[in-house]
Amino acid sequence: MTIIKRPTHPTTTSRKTETFTQGAPDAASPISDTQTSQGVMLGKQRQVSFAMPPELLERVDEAARKLSLTRAGYMKMVLSRGLEAEGKK
Helix, strand or coil: CCCCCCCCCCCCCHHHHHHHHHCCCCCCHHHHHHHHHHCCEEEEEECCCCCCHHHHHHHHHHHHHCCCCHHHHHHHHHHHHHHHHHHCC
8 A cells, every 4th residue: 555645735736726717707806906997808908898879889880890990999999089088178
């Protein structure tokens, strides 16, 4: 019979498991992260979700199509311009 002594400190495998688990989109975020923003990180961007009236969405899609932009690209551009205009007031 072989006697196996268990380690008394976390192993590399359990650290890797913890790192993997904390990287999940639904994992608890650090306190500073949850207090400042919401949404899931996708690369260097944070994904957000919101609802809007269907008529407004149709207008957004039409404007984006005219400029050959994606809906998201158009919305980022419009939001950036709006925030810049607010800053100039």
